[in-house]
Amino acid sequence: MSERSAEIVKFDNVGLRYGTDPEVLSNLSFTLYPGSFYFLTGASGAGKTSLLKLLYLAQRPSRGAIRMFGQDLMTMPRERLPDLRRRLGVVFQNFRLVPHLTAFDNVALPLRLAGADEGRVIKAVSDMLDWVGLAHRAQAIPATMSGGEQQRVAIARAVIARPRMLIADEPTGNVDPEMALKLLRLFEALNNRVGTTVVVATHDVHLLKKVPDSLIMRLNKGQLSDPTGALRYPPRPGGGA
Amino acid sequence: MSVPPLPEAPEDALSEAARTATKQPRAARLLPRPRLGGLVPWVIAILIALVVVAAAGGLSLRNLAASARADLASAITVQVIEPNPDLRAERGKAAVAVLQGIDLVRAVRLVPQDELAALLEPWLGAAATSGDVPIPVLVDVELTRNAAPAELAAIETTLAAAVPGVRVDAQSDWLKPVYRALEALQWLALGLIALVALATAAAVWLASRNALAQHRETVEIIHLLGGTDSQITRIFLGTVLREAAFGALVGTALGLAAVWLLGQQFAALDSGMAGGGALAAVDWVAIAGVPIAGVLLALATARLTIALALKGML
Numbered sequence: 001m002s003e004r005s006a007e008i009v010k011f012d013n014v015g016l017r018y019g020t021d022p023e024v025l026s027n028l029s030f031t032l033y034p035g036s037f038y039f040l041t042g043a044s045g046a047g048k049t050s051l052l053k054l055l056y057l058a059q060r061p062s063r064g065a066i067r068m069f070g071q072d073l074m075t076m077p078r079e080r081l082p083d084l085r086r087r088l089g090v091v092f093q094n095f096r097l098v099p100h101l102t103a104f105d106n107v108a109l110p111l112r113l114a115g116a117d118e119g120r121v122i123k124a125v126s127d128m129l130d131w132v133g134l135a136h137r138a139q140a141i142p143a144t145m146s147g148g149e150q151q152r153v154a155i156a157r158a159v160i161a162r163p164r165m166l167i168a169d170e171p172t173g174n175v176d177p178e179m180a181l182k183l184l185r186l187f188e189a190l191n192n193r194v195g196t197t198v199v200v201a202t203h204d205v206h207l208l209k210k211v212p213d214s215l216i217m218r219l220n221k222g223q224l225s226d227p228t229g230a231l232r233y234p235p236r237p238g239g240g241a
Numbered sequence: 242m243s244v245p246p247l248p249e250a251p252e253d254a255l256s257e258a259a260r261t262a263t264k265q266p267r268a269a270r271l272l273p274r275p276r277l278g279g280l281v282p283w284v285i286a287i288l289i290a291l292v293v294v295a296a297a298g299g300l301s302l303r304n305l306a307a308s309a310r311a312d313l314a315s316a317i318t319v320q321v322i323e324p325n326p327d328l329r330a331e332r333g334k335a336a337v338a339v340l341q342g343i344d345l346v347r348a349v350r351l352v353p354q355d356e357l358a359a360l361l362e363p364w365l366g367a368a369a370t371s372g373d374v375p376i377p378v379l380v381d382v383e384l385t386r387n388a389a390p391a392e393l394a395a396i397e398t399t400l401a402a403a404v405p406g407v408r409v410d411a412q413s414d415w416l417k418p419v420y421r422a423l424e425a426l427q428w429l430a431l432g433l434i435a436l437v438a439l440a441t442a443a444a445v446w447l448a449s450r451n452a453l454a455q456h457r458e459t460v461e462i463i464h465l466l467g468g469t470d471s472q473i474t475r476i477f478l479g480t481v482l483r484e485a486a487f488g489a490l491v492g493t494a495l496g497l498a499a500v501w502l503l504g505q506q507f508a509a510l511d512s513g514m515a516g517g518g519a520l521a522a523v524d525w526v527a528i529a530g531v532p533i534a535g536v537l538l539a540l541a542t543a544r545l546t547i548a549l550a551l552k553g554m555l
Contacts, residue, residue: 056465057465057555058461058465058555059555060555078552078555079469079470081464081555082464082467082468082469083467085464085465085466085467086466086467088467090465090466096458096461096462096465097462098459098462098463099458099459100459109462109463109466110466110467113463113466113467113468113472114467157466
């Protein structure tokens with residue numbers, strides 16, 4: 001397999017600025033490979049969330065080029081973005097659950113948007129809610145749920161459709177250590193068994209050590225550093241742990 | 242640690258599902274029904290009621306004008322003006338005789354002097370019957386068809402050659418100002434309908450933008466989870482359809498009630514002219530099209546508004 005066909009995401013000299021403000025991300029050039037597990041670290045304000053927004057297609061870069069799943073995002077018409085987004089699973093920093101929908105319907109959303117059979121939706125969502133310990137809260141709306149419960153719903157929604165790439169912004173920030181570990185194992189299982197590429201943004205250094213084969217990308221003032229060889233090809237698993 | 246039984250979602254199958262998702266009637270379950278705004282259906286109802294009344298009025302005026310034209314287009318009046326009563330009567334009879342010999346003439350009626358006097362009495366009083374005022378002889382002439390101006394001129398020439406002091410008037414000429422007024426009223430009704438349609442589109446445009454702004458966060462989430470513009474548009478169009486249909490039905494009912502009341506008022510006049518403005522079956526079909534057109538206009542406006550707004554989002 002050639003290097004080009006193996007890549008999931010390729011950034012080439014990407015910069016991002018909001019309006020006329022200075023760039024929050026500068027000269028980012030890196031490649032993410034299938035089946036890898038990445039941690040994105042950095043202090044608050046380093047640009048982690050901005051980088052994730054580029055990855056989950058909520059933002060176009062101000063300059064540079066991005067390829068995702070072999071397609072050039074810079075020239076891609078917006079009508080084709082939904083097809084790419086359906087290959088992603090995203091855990092947003094503030095969960096972004098649909099406030100009027102129940103936990104069940106929030107988790108079911110990616111499957112229903114993809115036109116999945118309703119019988120399959122019911123089975124899959126029920127199993128997923130059961131697994132994250134929220135079967136009894138299936139009909140609860142987000143406003144009546146705790147932060148931890150909302151986070152588990154957001155994670156269930158992100159993984160329900162077996163994404164090819166899972167992007168999670170501080171996914172364990174609101175759950176207890178036991179649930180955090182359980183969710184991390186879910187990400188690992190997706191990574192190992194389904195081959196999902198996982199990108200987890202966190203500033204929890206303890207979390208990094210719990211996934212031994214993970215790679216680390218570090219952001220500092222909008223610049224990406226490569227302390228562990230994560231950005232070289234072939235990636236060097238375990239370099240950051 | 243166990244892993245949840247993730248649903249089977251092979252890439253190809255998901256891509257196929259994604260491609261066909263827009264054809265499936267499932268979008269309505271993705272979101273709660275957004276509302277256009279509490280007053281919008283009622284605004285649509287009022288506007289549709291106005292259009293129904295304007296359309297009924299315009300069609301009625303059109304029928305009235307057509308009926309009057311049909312009655313008068315093939316009729317002329319011949320006046321014989323002569324101060325001497327005996328000579329006037331003699332020339333009247335002569336005019337009748339000449340007219341009866343013309344092919345274009347179907348029927349001729351010499352208006353009796355008593356009838357003329359009765360017609361003029363409200364204006365002339367006793368003078369109308371005293372004989373002091375020389376009242377022209379009038380002859381009502383019904384033609385076989387609507388005559389062209391040249392044919393009318395030929396009749397007048399033929400008459401004038403045989404009967405001095407004769408004048409021919411096409412009855413439809415007298416009502417030309419009335420026809421023009423009726424035509425102006427029809428254009429007014431049409432203009433009113435166009436303005437109301439514009440107002441309806443503007444109301445739906447504003448309401449759609451507001452509804453979209455109100456649900457912007459949800460729309461963004463749907464987009465980020467792979468929802469297409471058409472899936473999002475369909476959710477909103479479902480709401481527009483429901484609310485516009487409600488408004489259109491209420492508006493049509495109100496408009497028809499107003500038209501019925503007006504119809505009763507005009508019927509009470511017991512006037513032949515008012516009877517000419519009665520609505521025909523085809524007119525009622527056209528009026529029935531008003532709410533349908535209103536709903537379609539609302540849907541088209543909302544679709545365009547939402548499509549433009551969504552294009553502004555990534």
